[in-house]
Structures are given as structure tokens and as C-alpha cells.
Amino acid sequence: NAGVTQTPKFRILKIGQSMTLQCTQDMNHNYMYWYRQDPGMGLKLIYYSVGAGITDKGEVPNGYNVSRSTTEDFPLRLELAAPSQTSVYFCASSDSGTGTEKLFFGSGTQLSVL
Amino acid sequence: DAKTTQPTSMDCAEGRAANLPCNHSTISGNEYVYWYRQIHSQGPQYIIHGLKNNETNEMASLIITEDRKSSTLILPHATLRDTAVYYCIVRPNQAGTALIFGKGTTLSVSS
Numbered sequence: 001n002a003g004v005t006q007t008p009k010f011r012i013l014k015i016g017q018s019m020t021l022q023c024t025q026d027m028n029h030n031y032m033y034w035y036r037q038d039p040g041m042g043l044k045l046i047y048y049s050v051g052a053g054i055t056d057k058g059e060v061p062n063g064y065n066v067s068r069s070t071t072e073d074f075p076l077r078l079e080l081a082a083p084s085q086t087s088v089y090f091c092a093s094s095d096s097g098t099g100t101e102k103l104f105f106g107s108g109t110q111l112s113v114l
Numbered sequence: 115d116a117k118t119t120q121p122t123s124m125d126c127a128e129g130r131a132a133n134l135p136c137n138h139s140t141i142s143g144n145e146y147v148y149w150y151r152q153i154h155s156q157g158p159q160y161i162i163h164g165l166k167n168n169e170t171n172e173m174a175s176l177i178i179t180e181d182r183k184s185s186t187l188i189l190p191h192a193t194l195r196d197t198a199v200y201y202c203i204v205r206p207n208q209a210g211t212a213l214i215f216g217k218g219t220t221l222s223v224s225s
Binding site: 004033035041042043044045048058059088090092101102103104105106107108 | 156205213215
């Protein structure tokens, strides 16, 4: 199994541009998450989803949008990129059927907004 | 607000046990303690979790105090590949509640 796959691995955006960070998982997990990590800092939760068609805001949702039309895919949309969105973005998934949380993470997308 | 307190950094000699402390004095009865680690530039990796009993798996042991206000992650024989940031997280046993990461402890293992 591939696990959690994120694309692209690197991207440079100009201020005001938009883009979508792709995330897909092949583990049939219901729960998916987007985190960002600024240099030297811990991970901050942006959005998460507990199943297809259901999304919820995390700690830092401003400037981002998400959708969850299928179990496998959870794309993250940046509409008007700003320098403050320069970060490494991690997607994760979990099967929380037992109520305990074991997250599987992707390898990350490094985004620079200039 | 952070629900856990961890030292910013720790050092350990290769082959020795690494004991990483975590304070979670406001933990609630239904909250689990989770440990993840992040090796440089990679996504975090699950290590272990527990509620009140000590737990052990192939990666580490988790010791939780009787009052559950603190815990210790033990890597019994640290190797250079264990150099990473270690995150201690508390989370209620409620499906759909996301994990919130703090800044963690940077463990440096040296030969």
C-alpha cells in the first residue's frame, strides 16, 4: 500500500496566486487531516474531515478551503496565497473506529509564497 | 492552549536509554496520552499511546504516573536514528477529535 500520498512535494507561488495541495490515501480511512508546520515550530491543524462530505475547521483555517467528495481524497485549496502561508503542509489519515487516534502522515508539501 | 509541557531538548548517548518526560497535569479522565516523533523533514510517526496503564510495544515503553499528571516515554536502547522531535499529546477518547501538536522535545542521540 502507498499509504498517504501528497503532491506536489515542492511549490513556489507568487502572492495572490491560488493552488490546490492534493492528498489521497488508500487505507480506506474515514478521518483525514491537514496540518501546517512553520520552521522550528510544531504542527498546527488547519482542517479535518470525519468522512466524505463532512469537514471541520482546526486551529488555523483562515486562508484555506477543503472538500471531501470521496473517502480517498482530501484536497487543500489556497485561494489568494500570502507570504504567511509559506510552510510545510502535512496531510494525515486515521481509522478512528476504536476511538483512539493513530495517524498516518504523508511526506509533506513544502510551499513558498514570494 | 497547550495541554502538555515538555523540555525543549534532551541529549542521549547511543545505546543508552532515553527517558522523555511529559507533564499533563490538567488531563481529564477520558483523555489518552499519545506520543509521536518527527524525524527531520518527514511526516510525524506514531509511537505509542496509553490511558492509565503502562504500555510497551516494539518501539518504546510508556510509563504513566498513578495520578496521570505526567508520563515518560522510554526508548530502551537509543540509536542515532532515534534523533527526532518527540511530541506528547493528550486527546479525549472521542472519535473525530483531532490531535493537537505542541512544540515537542528535540532528542539528540550521539555516538
